[in-house]
Amino acid sequence: MLGIALKNLSRRAVFIAGGLLVLVVISGTAVALWLYRSAALAGGEWHLKNIAVALAEQTRQGVLTVDIALRATAEEYSGQVAAGVFSEQVLHRGMHQRVAELPQLRSLLIISPDGRLVAHSEALPVPPVNYGDRDYFAAQRDARDPRLFFGVPVKGRVIQEWTHPVSRRISGANGKFLGVATAAFAVPYFHEVYRSLELGPMGRVFLFRRDSILLTAFPQEGAELGRSFTAHALFGSAMPAASSGVLRTTGLVDSHPRLIAYHSLPDYPLVIAVSSTTDYVLREWRRQSLYAAVSAFAAVAVILLGAFLLARQLRVAQELAGEVAEAERRWLGAVEAAGHGVWDWDVVAGKTFRSAHYHQMLGYSDQEIPASREGWLQLIHPEDRKLAHQGNQACLDGRVDTFSTELRLRCKDGSWKWVLNRGTAVSRDARGRALRVLGTITDVTEHQQAQQQLRDSEARLNAIIGSAMDAIITVDEHQNIVLFNAAAEKIFRCPARGAPGREAIGAPLDRFIPERFRAAHRAHVERFGATGVTMRRMGENVVLAGVRAGGEEFPIDASISQVEVGGEKFYTVILRDITERQRAAAALEQSHRELRELYGVMHEVREAERVRIARELHDELAQWLTALKMDVSWMAARLPKDLTRLVDRTARMKEVVDTTVAAVRRIAADLRPVMIDDLGLIPAIEHLLHEVSQRSGILVSLDAKVHDVEFRDPLATAVYRMVQEALTNVARHAQASLVEVILKCDGGDLMVQVCDNGRGIDEAALRKGKSYGVLGIRERAQTLGGAARIFRSAEGGTTVEITIPLRAHQRRQATA
Known part of the structure; x- marks a missing residue:
């Protein structure tokens, strides 16, 4: 009641x-x-x-x-x-x-x-x-x-x-x-x-x-x-x-x-x-x-309606209270063992409950995976079954309360998926054996693939570093060596791993740097680290040097990069021994110097030969032609006036002799301008400009601001020849109506400029370098220690600009 x-x-x-x-x-x-x-x-x-x-x-x-x-x-x-x-x-x-x-x-x-x-x-x-x-x-x-x-x-x-x-x-x-x-x-x-x-x-x-x-x-x-x-x-x-x-x-x-x-x-x-x-x-x-x-x-x-139904269901609720409590405990246990796929193993009944996502992860429907433990073991990869069985058995026997193993499960399409299987025993009998185990599986396939890719990448990187021809050295923030490849062992003649005190790994980088450069190098690395720049070339303005294990110094070429890993910076230096390269460069420089000296001697010999030929033409051939002219004049004066044909012929002979004498003088002047020796460089250039203007009709001007400079050979002859070659090129190719020659001193250098208002030089033809006149100007300038530059002017036309250091020639003349 x-x-x-x-x-x-x-x-x-x-x-x-x-x-x-x-x-x-x-x-x-x-x-x-x-x-x-x-x-x-x-x-x-x-x-x-x-x-x-x-x-x-x-x-x-x-x-x-x-x-x-x-x-x-x-x-x-x-x-x-x-x-x-x-x-x-x-x-x-x-x-x-x-x-x-x-x-x-x-x-x-x-x-x-x-x-x-x-x-x-x-x-x-x-x-x-x-x-x-x-x-x-x-x-x-x-x-x-x-x-x-x-x-x-x-x-x-x-x-x-x-x-x-x-x-x-x-x-x-x-x-x-x-x-x-x-x-x-x-x-x-x-x-x-x-x-x-x-x-x-x-x-x-x-x-x-x-x-x-x-x-x-x-x-x-x-x-x-x-x-x-x-x-x-x-x-x-x-x-x-x-x-x-x-x-x-x-x-x-x-x-x-x-x-x-x-x-x-x-x-x-x-x-x-x-x-x-x-x-x-x-x-x-x-x-x-x-x-x-x-x-x-x-x-x-x-x-x-709810009040009516609630009153009706009060009686039913009391009957269902026990079942609801059990369902609530199961749900709470599954939530506490949270994961992607949830499973609940009733050890006594031999059945396993698996969530819908568990089946979806492997591609099965809800009823396709057997509920028994043996059926689940058949899904495990043969290589992983032993590990899975050991983990489960340890939990069942009471040796551990939880277990976690990574294993491969077979999907419905036959592929294998890596999962992390974790379980917890939630109830045990009086002897400690598990009665119920809750757990989850998590898909870790991508994690396993990433780890494998990382291992493959490390293997490739180690292979590249080991087979590199250049030395690769990595140091930490304190500049202690953490990587020393085979090329570095060969260059520095020091093993990466070896007896304590002799191995490179763990040693300070200063060990392989000359003592006089250590402080500067350490400061340079610290400044580079502060900039945040990923990579930089080292030694662009100075020569770097390294020290072998035996104490021998040698030149190197290096670049440095930095990377931050786990909050710590690492610096990697890639370097190579450039001893042979420097020797080859020195030999090449010596060869170039000898070639320039040979070229200068060749010019001097050629000028000397020109002087000799010009002197012989002037002293011998010109005198004989003068004597011939006098004889012809003597004959013409004694011929009877009625011999008109002979008188005309002797007059023509006299004209031919005059033309020949003028040609001999012109050839002798071209071979060796006498005015250079007699009056100096500036009058010789003025005479040259006058002749060019007379022959070509080009208006030529000279602006010489070097009256305080004394020009001697070989400088005077070289400057004259370069100006002569430039004017010849203008007359042949420039189609110019005006040429200006400028000589001035800029600091300790002599600057010679030949500017015209012609059509301008073809840059493509200039790059091909097939103009012998241009090559001659450049070779003469380089022989004198200077340089020649030929370019199209902004106002039109072409400019030949020659720069020659005067102090070196003045010292050479003083020594001579």
């Missing part, structure tokens, strides 16, 4: 609780709807107020730009009146330009003191129109301060459109009334702005003067422009209390309940009013109220 009473009491409590819940739902819904309605109205007020403020600011900006144009027009007109030079055309041009620049402005006009139209932005000349009856004209005429006046909308008398006039008084220097400057706002300008607002189907926007006169409205239906609204609450109570706010009242032009937000412009006597109907503001609240009411009734029905 007591049990029945307890059950009846429980059922009664359920129904009472259900009734209370129904009451709470209904009352809570009512309160929530009331609060939501208040919030909706507050949100509507906030929204409308923001719109009013934004429209006020937009209107202020629009009026400000028009006011600027209006002021400029008034000042321009008053300036013309004051100067007595009124020009309607000039005034019209400025007004029309200002109207074109402002989209909100329809026209600008100037009205004289008697009301006549003086100037109009849209008409030239202006028609005979009078504006003396306009309200803004009367207001500005009678006003004493130049304030901006906003008139009621009117239809224009020139452009025949409805506009909003804004005017300013034009006064002279003594305050005399000169007229009215008026700007006409385009009515569509305000309407286009107001049309874009979301105020609902009956929403309205008004623009008032601060004295409650309506200037414009959107939509305009039912709104009487120019009407005063002093009696409305907006101007009767709201505006005197605050310049900006929201009020709940009837509409300005209708009787609908509305929210009206207003904002006064701080700089102008204007008020923006924005209104929406209360029905529109609460539209969303009504929809939500319907949903809330339906939901509340549904909740009441559910509560009542």
Whole structure:
């Protein structure tokens, strides 16, 4: 009987609780709807107020730009009146330009003191129109301060459109009334702005003067422009209390309940009013109220039905309590052994529960994996079965509570997947043997593959480092060696691993650096580490040196890189022994020096041979030709005058002898200019330029600023020959009309420039190096220790620039 009473009491409590819940739902819904309605109205007020403020600011900006144009027009007109030079055309041009620049402005006009139209932005000349009856004209005429006046909308008398006039008084220097400057706002300008607002189907926007006169409205239906609204609450109570706010009242032009937000412009006597109907503001609240009411009734029905079902199920719940507790323990145990695939092994029953993800991981359906332990062992790779069995058996025997093994399981498609199998014994018998084991499997295939790739990568890296021809040495932050490859062992003649004190690994890098370079090298590595640069070449400006194990120094070429591993920096140096390379470079330099010396000797020998040939031509051949000329002249003087043919023949012989003598002298001069020996280098070059100009017709000039320099052979001859070769190239190839030769001293160097205004040298042909004249100039310059550069000038033409160090030649001449 007591049990029945307890059950009846429980059922009664359920129904009472259900009734209370129904009451709470209904009352809570009512309160929530009331609060939501208040919030909706507050949100509507906030929204409308923001719109009013934004429209006020937009209107202020629009009026400000028009006011600027209006002021400029008034000042321009008053300036013309004051100067007595009124020009309607000039005034019209400025007004029309200002109207074109402002989209909100329809026209600008100037009205004289008697009301006549003086100037109009849209008409030239202006028609005979009078504006003396306009309200803004009367207001500005009678006003004493130049304030901006906003008139009621009117239809224009020139452009025949409805506009909003804004005017300013034009006064002279003594305050005399000169007229009215008026700007006409385009009515569509305000309407286009107001049309874009979301105020609902009956929403309205008004623009008032601060004295409650309506200037414009959107939509305009039912709104009487120019009407005063002093009696409305907006101007009767709201505006005197605050310049900006929201009020709940009837509409300005209708009787609908509305929210009206207003904002006064701080700089102008204007008020923006924005209104929406209360029905529109609460539209969303009504929809939500319907949903809330339906939901509340549904909740009441559910509560009542739930109370009935709950009372019915109280008896069943007691019977299921034991099973629910067991299911809860199983679930909590599985969660504590969290993993990707969950399994639960009932050792006594010999069955295993596996989660759906366990099967999905291997590609099986829920019933395809056998529930027995033997069936599970068949899924394990043969090489991993022994390890898996040992781990499970240790847990079953009580030697361990948990186990974890990595093994391979066969997927449904025949592939093998690496998994991490972990298990925990959650219950044991009196002898300590496991009765139930919970566990998880986690897919670690990618981890195993990554480890294998890492091992393969390390093997390849070790093979590369071991077979590298260059020495590779890695040091830690303290510059102790951690890697020393086979090439490094060979170069430094020190084993990487060996007897303590003799091996390279673990030794400081300073061991293989000459003592005089150790401090600088350590500082260089530290600076390099601080830069964060990945790699840098070492020893670009100085020669690096290493020390072999036996103490022998040798030159090296090296580069350094850095990497950060686990928060610690490691530096890797790749270097090579360049002893043989330096020997080869020295031998090559010696060969080049000997070739230059040989080339210089060859030039000297050739010049000497030219001198000898020129002397023989001058001393012997020229004298014999002179004697021959004298004999021919003697014969011609003694021939009878009637032997005309013989007289003519002797005259021609005399001309041939003269030509031959001139040719011999020219050849002798070309072989060895006598003027170099007699007068010096500068007169010889002047003579050379004169001859070139005579033969080619090219205008040649010389700018010599080296009068304090004494030129001797072989320098004088070499400079002469280089200038001669450059002029020959100009005459043959440049097609120039002007050549300038410049000799000057730049520091301790002699600079020779030959510049022409021809077609310019071909860069491609110059790179091929097949011009023997160019090669000759360069070889002569290099023989003298200088250099020659040939390039196309920026102004056109070609420049040959030769630089020769004078000090070395002066020392050589002094030694000689």
